[in-house]
Amino acid sequence: MASRRLRVLLVLGAALVVAAGLSLALGAKAVPPGDVWHALWSPGGGENDLIVRSLRVPRTVLGVLAGVALGMAGALMQGHTRNPLADPGLLGVTQGAAFAMVLGIVAFGVSGTRASIWLGVGGALAASVAVFAIGLAAGGRRGGSPPLTLALAGTAVSALLYALTSALVLLDEQAMDAFRFWQAGSPAGRGAGPAWQVAPFIAAGLVLALANARGLNALALGENVARSLGRNVWAVRVVGLAAVTSLTAGAVAACGALAFVGLVVPHLARALSGPDHRWLLPYAGLLGAVLLLVADVIGRLVARPGELAVGVVLALLGAPFLIALVRRAAPAAARPAGRARALRVRALLRQPEARLPLPRFSVRPRPRADRPEIRLPEARAYRIGGTSWLVRPRPAAVALACLAALAALTAAHLGLGDVRLPLGEILRALGGDGGAHFVVVDLRLPRVLTGALAGAAFGLSGAITQAVSRNPLASPDILGVTSGAGVCVVALIVATGSAYGGVSGAVADVGVPTAAVTGGLVGAAAVHALAWRRGLDGYRLVLVGIGVAAVFTNVTHWLLTAGDVNDAARAMVWITGSLHGRGWEHVVPVAVALAVLVPVALGLSRTLAALRFGDETALALGVRLGRARVALLLVAVLLAAVATASAGPVAFVALTAPQIALRVARTPHPPLLVSALTGAVLTAAADLVARTAFAPAELPVGVVTAALGAPYLIHLLWRGSGRRAAARTLT
Incomplete structure (x- = not known):
């Protein structure tokens, strides 16, 4: 098994070398392989040398760095949250970078690429720290942040930052213009500076990610099993999330929102490597780099002399592979073992109650920190005519409170605006009388x-x-x-x-x-x-x-x-x-x-x-x-x-x-x-x-x-x- 995985890893490495060569050679103007080699090792200052060294080498290096970072960050994120919908942006990193860069444009007039990248990295790191702090406070330090709590905290922070970013770009035309191109995502036109700026963050993230692989394998067996194997669950999660933050912050600050790489590549890598994160993480990194470079090359070729956004090409390339991979697996309930278990349970449920083995006593297990005791709301039965209804008091009370809130909000909507209306005038307008009928009934209601x-x-x-x-x-x-x-x-x-x-x-x-x-x-x-x-x-x-x-x-x-x-x-x-x-x-x-x-x-x-x-x-x-x-x-x-x-x-x-x-x-x-x-x-x-x-x-x-x-x-x-x-x- 190890030799097979090593061979696959070497094949992916070779594919990355080929993809990098194509990235250097192809574009609006094709450069022969001999000229590419000459430009790399003995440049003479010609046009092809300038194209390769000044334009395509920085673009290719940045594409490799971003692809490796996002692929590995996605694998880590899905492993820690145990959720196939998780992507590196779930920690708020992408929206944090976007908000910081847009805020820099609107508030401080920042326009240079170098300053924008530092703002993006800082915003990404700050958002990730905020998400982890919320998850830690909700989950408690002793047990660490529950994966779902952390995911919901990231979703909430991302949504809040997205709202603030949207408000800023809708109020500032320059910010809107910059944001729409950043949102599409591309390594083009960045120069050599951004690669050097983000390389330390990505390198630190790679080291942390590889160090986190064994701990993540233990966590996949369950937190209790991981503890019994001597793993500090809280430390494993901190290291893993720090790696995700560092990797994603560097990638999105330099190349924009290329979320599809971190979302889909881990699923493709898992089909090749299996669940072992010691192999899954390198596979995901290499696959992410290959996919991003190939998508970038295709984007240059299909719309010459212009370019197609690399995010569109990534989706068009990755989505069919993901769908084909998912369709190969049969649903659990359709598998023979799963159906047989279901039939056994159904047969057991059909037996008379007297024939079911009933315990003479029951032991109430002590609630665990990571799996608290479930207490269902008390339900009350009400009978109306020949129909009985089961009502849970707290959800019913919440529903009534929501209806009351809706009534109050409706009254506020009808009364507030450029023309303020008292309640009596609103009621007369709703009844068809008064001069505010048009404002209330035709506009606000x-x-x-x-x-x-x-x-x-x-x-x-x-x-x-x-x-x-x-x-x-x-x-x-x-x-x-x-x-x-x-x-x-x-x-x-x-x-x-x-x-x-x-x-x-x-x-x-x-x-x-x-x-x-x-x-x-x-x-x-x-x-x-x-x-x-x-x-x-x-x-x-x-x-x-x-x-x-x-x-x-x-x-x-x-x-x-x-x-x-x-x-x-x-x-x-x-x-x-x-x-x-x-x-x-x-x-x-x-x-x-x-x-x-x-x-x-x-x-x-x-x-x-x-x-x-x-x-x-x-x-x-x-x-x-x-x-x-x-x-x-x-x-x-x-x-x-x-x-x-x-x-x-x-x-x-x-x-x-x-x-x-x-x-x-x-x-x-x-x-x-x-x-x-x-x-x-x-x-x-x-x-x-x-x-x-x-x-x-x-x-x-x-x-x-x-x-x-x-x-x-x-x-x-x-x-x-x-x-x-x-x-x-x-x-």
């Missing part, structure tokens, strides 16, 4: 209803997606809905924005919602079709969704760089999510969708509860997995598609609302109705702040949802109230 209903749809869609995939970091993004809608709408805005003097008229009223629904449904259909193989497996759905969403997202980033800066700003507003100018034509579709789909979701809640325990248990309970998943995901897709068409892909709601609802209601899993109401409250509150806090200027609602939801989730994690739910969801 449709907007607040669109926001609340869209937020409810996003919250419910996120709760269903996380339950079906059994992954708390899942959202409708992995179903291809928001990313598919985004690429279609941005293409429409870039193609027609300048010609129309801004997106308005029929393009805004009909074209944008139609493009959003069409793109969302096409994206979801592509994910489901590619993930289907004798049924729909949750793990396979997540990974296929990663690949498809990465393609759509990187195409969107490239479209932002292809258009005018003003068109890019308009597209950025829609991508972030905005409720500006919403009317009754936006309220009706999402209201009808909720009226139809909420009862369907509640009717499938028992099936959803069975799926949360795993495929084998669900099969034993008589659940038809294929039909159940298709029905639930169809509900989630339709909710997300209609909400996106009405309000845009409002950032952070679908991901965070279920997790906030879980922690506030203190239930084992995100409750559906409370998740929907939490999403509605979060969106309505965010829109009120976006509309009034900076009047007469107005921010997109997606910026404020992240700015409001992220601190609240951080607060819950900091208090430690999510510790039980985090460990329970993880196990």
Whole structure:
């Protein structure tokens, strides 16, 4: 086995040498191999020597450094969080670098590459320290940060920094222009300076990563087993996360947001090396460098004399490999052993109770720090006619509190603005009297209803997606809905924005919602079709969704760089999510969708509860997995598609609302109705702040949802109230 792994490692090393040679030789002007060799070892000052030494050598070196760093950082991140959705940016590193560089441009007028890279590295390191501090405070130093708590802390900090970055770039044209090209990611045009600047950070990260491999292998067996083997779990996690931070900070500061490398390369490397991180980490580093260099070369060749963004090429190259790799594996419930176990459990459940072996006494195990005791909320049964209802007091109280908050926010929306209205005037306007009828009924009421209903749809869609995939970091993004809608709408805005003097008229009223629904449904259909193989497996759905969403997202980033800066700003507003100018034509579709789909979701809640325990248990309970998943995901897709068409892909709601609802209601899993109401409250509150806090200027609602939801989730994690739910969801 070791000799085979060594041979594969040598093959990957040879592939890296070939990819580096192609990077030096190919581009807008092809340089013969002999001239490349001559330029490297005995330059004479000719044109080819200048191209190779001044342009392509720094670009190739930077591509190798960034590819190795992101590949190894992704493998470490997925190993420490035990989550296939984790990427190096999960610690807030990417958004920290982006925020620091944009802040430098807006506040201090920084324009040079050298200063921007130092700002990026500093912002990345600061964000990572903040994430680790929150995770440490929530998890407790003795047991270390639970992987889920750390992942949620990183998600919250990333969302908060993204909100601040979006606000800055929408207010400053120079920052917007710089950010859209940085977001696309590329090693081009950097020169030799950035490579020397980031090399110490990447080198330190490589040393820490290789030193962390044995400890990570022990952690893969479980924290208790790792402790019994003499490993200090807290120290292993600190070293690993320090390596991720150092590697990713250097890569993203120099080359921009190339997140797809760290997300997908570890899965490809794991298929070659197996789970042993002593081999997985070098494999991931070499594969990341090869993939990034090959993508860079292809980007130069397909659009000569221009270039195609390397992020787009990375997605187009890596996504098919990832999807093919995932489709090769059969779902656990379809394997003979898994099905046989399910049938044995089902047979046991069908036996009369008297024949089941009952224990004479029970021993209550002592709760462990990493797996706390689960206490379900007390439930009360109520009978109305011939129907009985099981009600849990705390989730019911939280739902009532959300409804009261929605009523208060609606009143505030109707009364606040350029024209302030007292409550009596609002009531008369709602009754059809008074001079404020137009302001209240035609302008403000449709907007607040669109926001609340869209937020409810996003919250419910996120709760269903996380339950079906059994992954708390899942959202409708992995179903291809928001990313598919985004690429279609941005293409429409870039193609027609300048010609129309801004997106308005029929393009805004009909074209944008139609493009959003069409793109969302096409994206979801592509994910489901590619993930289907004798049924729909949750793990396979997540990974296929990663690949498809990465393609759509990187195409969107490239479209932002292809258009005018003003068109890019308009597209950025829609991508972030905005409720500006919403009317009754936006309220009706999402209201009808909720009226139809909420009862369907509640009717499938028992099936959803069975799926949360795993495929084998669900099969034993008589659940038809294929039909159940298709029905639930169809509900989630339709909710997300209609909400996106009405309000845009409002950032952070679908991901965070279920997790906030879980922690506030203190239930084992995100409750559906409370998740929907939490999403509605979060969106309505965010829109009120976006509309009034900076009047007469107005921010997109997606910026404020992240700015409001992220601190609240951080607060819950900091208090430690999510510790039980985090460990329970993880196990």
